Amino acid sequence: MDTNGIPSRLRAADADRERVASLIQAAGGEGRLTLEEVEDRLSAVYSTKYTDELATLTSDLPKPAPRRRPVVFGHRAVRIHLAVAVALSVLLIVRWVASGVPFFWPAMPMFWLAMSVLVHARVRGARRRFKPEDGFAVA
Structure with missing residues (x-):
């Protein structure tokens, strides 16, 4: 635990795993990863327990562009x-x-x-x- 009482390692939720799995599948669809790499990383995603382990699986992939909200009075x-x-x-x-x-x-x-x-x-x-x-x- 750190000084604020928050655990230094947080357990990953199913939603966290699914988000990372979709990023890996998208990278495989774009050709950034081979089929073997996708399979290896997906098996690692579903066997992880902590969120910091999930972050290491996508650290070498580009981050998705943030979605911009439409500007209502932009024109x-x-x-x-x-x-x-x-x-x-x-x-x-x-x-x-x-x-x-x-x-x-x-x-x-x-x-x-x-x-x-x-x-x-x-x-x-x-x-x-x-x-x-x-x-x-x-x-």
């Missing part, structure tokens, strides 16, 4: 649309405060402004994922 046109919607919302709230009406009537226009920005972001995101070389699907 310049969507950011401009959002800025205009916020400016209009502020103007609507100022007008409501100045009018003295007890009912918050800017709620509905602000809702539709927010919906327009979200739909615009969704459409831009769909366009970004589509590549012209993908072609068109005709049913």
Whole structure:
């Protein structure tokens, strides 16, 4: 045990073994490992007890690229649309405060402004994922 009370060697869970096994199988599919190496490493994966032993089985393989989350408001046109919607919302709230009406009537226009920005972001995101070389699907 270390000073924090955490064991220095952690036992590997089945999920840990499966994750490492999928990395080894992917490396074999890419041609980075021979069939014999894949079989040897997979048998070693399923016989390991500790996570540090699992790490040594994939230390010579490249790390998978981290998945990037899509940026919702990444496109310049969507950011401009959002800025205009916020400016209009502020103007609507100022007008409501100045009018003295007890009912918050800017709620509905602000809702539709927010919906327009979200739909615009969704459409831009769909366009970004589509590549012209993908072609068109005709049913």
